[in-house]
Amino acid sequence: MSIDAFLEGFTERDWQEIDADGSERVRFAMVGMGWWTTEEAIPAVVGSDFCETTVAVSGSVSDPSEVEATDVERAIDYEEFVAGEAADAYDAVYVCTPNAMHLDHVRVAAELGKDVLCEKPMEVSTERARGLTAVCEEEDVALMIAYRVQTDPAARRARELLRDGVIGEPVSVHGGMSDEMLSFVDDPDHWRLDPELSGGTTMLDIGIYPLNTTRFLLDAEPVSAYGRTRSDQPEFEGVDEHASFEFEFEDGVLLTGSVSHSACEESHLRVVGTDGQLLLDRIFFPGRPRELVVEREGTRSHVTFDQRNQMREEFDYFAHCLLTETEPDPSGEHGVGDVRAIEAVYEAAERGERIEL
């Protein structure tokens, strides 16, 4: 590819086929009004090309005006959601509730005939994640798992470079992510700290980023898993505060790294190949100066770019799939793969041995 075309097309939506003239919009019900939905999802949809938020489903918000910067017409509670209230006012749902509730909320939506964009991890167990996929298949609604990194320009361009063989054959991947969860979750009863509701605190919550992005970039699946978990602070008693992981992929590539909910904000993914390497820097956090570094034979190129709102790209991509009747790409089955592999990491951590997938 010419450098000209590379720069020109870096932030281009390679998936977009219809014009964004505002004539067609997918109307979303946002299910679960925690901070991620109110601070990231809803503001992203405001100003999107193909969608709008019309309904908010929540246990706490009863007045739509409480949701800032949004087109929300109606706020309903979970009982009303289950009863099919306001179902005429939305076409699809975005499910961002505690992990253990995804299946139930998706089932309600699917039975109402609504398409589903469901936050990752899909559910707290492989069994429930599979159940979630089955429900959507049975009701014949679209299902996409919300891996926003997969629609980030840096990750999409990295995948193209890998496919073009720019760094040769991938040999190993290094990844990591960390943040200070307790600084933005000051409630000791927060669901992420409850293994029943979360299914796992750090590996499942953020370890999923390097794992899923590697699967996306390499178009390959892990065949064995190993990991260690550790908890220091009392808030993390009974759950994993820190975790390390090692996945062996089907083509032999070794993905190694670690994640922590009690360290500085940091995220990266490095793919080392036979001829060069790619580094996706700060890639897993939205609203950060993400960067793609490409190196080959000692020559290194740092690509910074006009950042795109990761959540807006994701919502527009999903809405565009619905409008064009295209199968959305991070499928339910794809999502099950992460839950299964991370379950194996937890099992490996407990048994101190590698688990075959």
Added chain:
Amino acid sequence: MSIDAFLEGFTERDWQEIDADGSERVRFAMVGMGWWTTEEAIPAVVGSDFCETTVAVSGSVSDPSEVEATDVERAIDYEEFVAGEAADAYDAVYVCTPNAMHLDHVRVAAELGKDVLCEKPMEVSTERARGLTAVCEEEDVALMIAYRVQTDPAARRARELLRDGVIGEPVSVHGGMSDEMLSFVDDPDHWRLDPELSGGTTMLDIGIYPLNTTRFLLDAEPVSAYGRTRSDQPEFEGVDEHASFEFEFEDGVLLTGSVSHSACEESHLRVVGTDGQLLLDRIFFPGRPRELVVEREGTRSHVTFDQRNQMREEFDYFAHCLLTETEPDPSGEHGVGDVRAIEAVYEAAERGERIEL
């Protein structure tokens, strides 16, 4: 520390106490004249402050003039070395022979009363590495293991920043190293590919870099080890071409990463702490533009510097220790720690389970 002092002192030899006026020099016998000795060690000593090469010990070089850019006065073979030939012409030895020969060569030197700078890994097994330390203790000669990264300015400044708490408490470390070994070792009988002579091909040869540098930076020891090994190309039959590792340190820090002898040249070590992170980029190869990146609360500082010859710093440091009668720092005992931990990685890879150290 003020930024002024930091920049001013970045490449300063914090260990140097005597003037480099050329009045006192340690005379080295270079034991083993492979490419590392002839292309890296000997040229580094030419132009050093505290040492010179006076003797070459080799199975193949009989004419000193064959050794380019050196002060070598005499070239002797191993039989002559054992017989104590030219012993008056050198004060210390640099041992850079196949790993399985270190103990025997060090024993000869120690019995001749010569101080020893021995390449890493010390030996092919913990037992032999311990034997090497014992021999030097018995003969009362100084022993240093040649971890050149430990005298690199970037690593020394990183350690100071860590000790000063600049990134808070370390939480996790990510490391990796790779090169294309077959491109500079075109002999299928090369000792690195022979497990009897090497003790291990990739993990022991280059996995030792991220492990040892982490031990140096954190001043901490691993308490358990896990790893995977893999070989694809026929040249690596029976030895490890690629390896992943995971070490849990005594303070809970998780070091994860992988190494490969069949990938592009790449090396890095990233320390993630509670308040920030440090990245040592390109750190494990000499003659590369090594860089220290320090990040805290989203502010990132890239420190490039007037590069120092890693081998010269190492030789001068060791010679300075001898001249000032100071104990050299990467001791034999320190070197044994790496061999032991890497033996555990190989055992873990074979058994598929974590090994306690």
